[in-house]
Amino acid sequence: MSFTKQDIYKALETITAPGEGKSLIENNNVTNVVTFGDEVIVDVTISNPTLQAKKKIESEISKVIKIAVGEKIEVKINVKVEKPEPKETPNQIKGKAIPNIKNIIAIASGKGGVGKSTITSNVAISLAKMGFSVGVLDADVYGPSQHIMFDVEKARPLSVKVDGRSKMQPVENYGVKLLSLGFFTNPDEAVIWRGPMASKALNQLIFDGDWGELDFLLIDLPPGTGDVHLSIVQALPINGAVVVSTPQNIALADAKKGVAMFQQESINVPVLGIIENMAYFTPEELPNNKYYIFGKDGAKNLAIDIKTKFLGEIPLVQSIRESGDVGHPVALQEGTVLEKSFTDITKEIVSELLKRNSNLPPTEVVRITTMSGCSSVKK
Numbered sequence: 001m002s003f004t005k006q007d008i009y010k011a012l013e014t015i016t017a018p019g020e021g022k023s024l025i026e027n028n029n030v031t032n033v034v035t036f037g038d039e040v041i042v043d044v045t046i047s048n049p050t051l052q053a054k055k056k057i058e059s060e061i062s063k064v065i066k067i068a069v070g071e072k073i074e075v076k077i078n079v080k081v082e083k084p085e086p087k088e089t090p091n092q093i094k095g096k097a098i099p100n101i102k103n104i105i106a107i108a109s110g111k112g113g114v115g116k117s118t119i120t121s122n123v124a125i126s127l128a129k130m131g132f133s134v135g136v137l138d139a140d141v142y143g144p145s146q147h148i149m150f151d152v153e154k155a156r157p158l159s160v161k162v163d164g165r166s167k168m169q170p171v172e173n174y175g176v177k178l179l180s181l182g183f184f185t186n187p188d189e190a191v192i193w194r195g196p197m198a199s200k201a202l203n204q205l206i207f208d209g210d211w212g213e214l215d216f217l218l219i220d221l222p223p224g225t226g227d228v229h230l231s232i233v234q235a236l237p238i239n240g241a242v243v244v245s246t247p248q249n250i251a252l253a254d255a256k257k258g259v260a261m262f263q264q265e266s267i268n269v270p271v272l273g274i275i276e277n278m279a280y281f282t283p284e285e286l287p288n289n290k291y292y293i294f295g296k297d298g299a300k301n302l303a304i305d306i307k308t309k310f311l312g313e314i315p316l317v318q319s320i321r322e323s324g325d326v327g328h329p330v331a332l333q334e335g336t337v338l339e340k341s342f343t344d345i346t347k348e349i350v351s352e353l354l355k356r357n358s359n360l361p362p363t364e365v366v367r368i369t370t371m372s373g374c375s376s377v378k379k
């Protein structure tokens with residue numbers, strides 16, 4: 001019987017090593033193939049050290065060669081176990097990659113009540129209006145509010161079957177898909193989340209959510225920099241973080257801690273920049289008057305100090321609070337100054353993310369650049 005090494009490689013292209021996702025050939029598991037007569041020797045390296053994984057790969061290789069190349073072939077397999085070297089690079093994304101979600105951005109703040117959720121909902125809507133597919137995961141374990149801001153307070157995610165598995169269908173409004181812990185907790189009962197518990201619940205919302213294809217998933221993190229945050233940000237494949245602060249000194253001190261948290265070696269999530277919320281107060285009837293009630297340019301100066309991008313500012317305006325409370329964020333109000341402010345900030349975030357993702361395939365970068373109108377992205 002005659003066959004070539006190529007026949008063997010072709011057959012091995014159709015199977016994967018246990019837990020490694022890609023084909024044996026694509027994943028470079030097969031280190032050598034020797035053929036003579038009716039005999040084939042396959043050297044294969046896998047990362048799973050269990051006996052079960054070794055037996056499974058031996059039986060699959062033998063089976064696939066006999067089916068695809070020839071029944072009579074005598075197959076000898078040498079399995080070597082080698083743990084892949086962990087690669088520490090500045091662009092590393094922690095956690096398991098989610099193939100259908102292209103970019104995960106965490107929105108954080110050190111201090112509570114600085115407007116992190118307000119910024120998240122408006123940025124999500126701006127992204128959706130630019131044509132991106134967008135999801136929001138409300139991870140604020142202390143007080144989820146996105147379901148209110150998106151006017152879906154009473155909604156509950158439906159259970160759907162996807163490839164035989166039960167998944168949660170996010171609730172959708174204003175072109176944004178939303179999953180929130182707020183859908184599952186009783187607003188009258190305080191839930192005390194510990195780090196691992198919170199990260200498990202959030203992992204479930206992310207991995208068991210039927211998000212479809214998303215260009216962006218924004219995660220509204222709880223305020224602070226504690227144990228819950230560490231668990232969340234270490235477990236999820238976050239591409240970049242945005243930190244929200246008011247110009248007030250105590251908020252800035254906490255924002256600085258927030259930035260430092262993402263920069264810790266064990267977390268290593270790039271900080272895309274800082275947004276200054278409540279930068280000044282403007283009465284609706286006197287739009288040209290600015291009152292710097294929390295101080296002036298605090299977050300801008302912090303960004304310069306810690307060499308982080310300043311992504312823009314949002315004033316303290318009554319309509320921002322009102323529109324959030326009634327579930328119709330200001331970014332929906334076409335042609336207004338505030339809508340434009342959120343569009344500008346959103347473009348800055350996308351620009352920074354593109355720089356961070358500069359190792360993505362060029363088509364992806366171009367597509368996102370074009371959609372958000374970020375022609376000014378310097379690469």
Ligand SMILES: Nc1ncnc2c1ncn2[C@@H]1O[C@H](COP(=O)(O)OP(=O)(O)OP(=O)(O)O)[C@@H](O)[C@H]1O
Nearest residue numbers: 112113114115116117118223315316317320321324
């Ligand atoms: N720029 C703004 N102008 C007016 N009101 C604002 C502005 N930003 C936020 N608010 C209001 O301030 C309050 C707190 O905002 P938000 O809930 O977004 O903050 P947060 O940082 O997410 O809070 P938490 O600590 O609860 O997570 C809300 O009532 C919101 O409507």
